Amino acid sequence: MVGLSETATKLSELGAIAETLSEQTKFCIERLLHAEYELERPDLSSQPKEKLAAVLVLLYENARELRVVLTTRSKLLRTHPGQTALPGGKVDESDSSLVDTAFREAHEEVGLPLNCVHVHKLCVLQPFLSASKLVVTPVVALLTDVGLLADLTPCVGEVDCIFSHPLEAILDPQLAGNEPLVAKGTEHWPYPQDYHSMSDVVVEADTNVVYRMHRFRSCASPIKGLTADILIHVAEIAYSKKTSYERHPLGHGGSAAYFT
Secondary structure (H helix, E strand, C coil): CHHHHHHHHHHHHHHHHCCCCHHHHHHHHHHHHHHHHHHCCCCCCCHHHHHHHEEEEEEEEEEEEEEEEEEEEECCCCCCCCCCCCCCEEEECCCCHHHHHHHHHHHHCCCCCCCCEEEEEECCCCCCEECCCCCEEEEEECCCCCHHHHHHHCCCEEEEEEEEEEEHHHHHHHHHHCCCCCCCCCCCCCCCCCEEHHHHHHEEEECCCEEEEECCCCCCCCCCCCHHHHHHHHHHHHHHCCCCCCCCCCCCCCCCHHCC
16 A cells, blocks of 8 residues: 555654554554555645744643643734634745744744654645634644753743643543543533533634534633544544544535645
């Protein structure tokens, strides 16, 4: 199958580090590596640079489970203040690729070292179209030295806090039951549900396109919107299974989430 040799090469590059990972995590990494070659991505060369962005989905293993690094945006920001986000942002003229954009933004927002030997790019996924019409490309990477997490620092004025969440709990929210979740009925989880809340909204009245907003309770701000959509996609690839809840509204598929 196309890409299998490339996947094997990248796995071998991880070397002894891969041997320390749990079997489930290794399978997840293999699936994400292979996604680099089996997923079709649109040509974005004709898109204006000011409409292009990239985010970094930084994964690491702790206690034999994959976790993802997230941030809570500063309440001082003009757009999406106080919301959960993946490190990332718009393409800069100095960026040679969307991968460069994702890593540069992660460096600026949380202090992730550039060109770090302990950070391994796994795949670049199909872009998502944000509510503000930005074309956002997820770049998935694996952090193999969890000691670096202690050195991550929120960028003042951009990031209020850095936290993590189990990736598999995005598919089955009850798996977050052992997490130190924020209290119900507070600013960060005002919903009656214990772990996962969702609501549907018509986003295009003329065509009756319905978007399902997913929200996940975390140890910090709720994981929702575009960030949730991206993590659902990453988790479905990694674990090769669907969500325990209804991903999309009845009669509405997922194509609207992707740039086409």
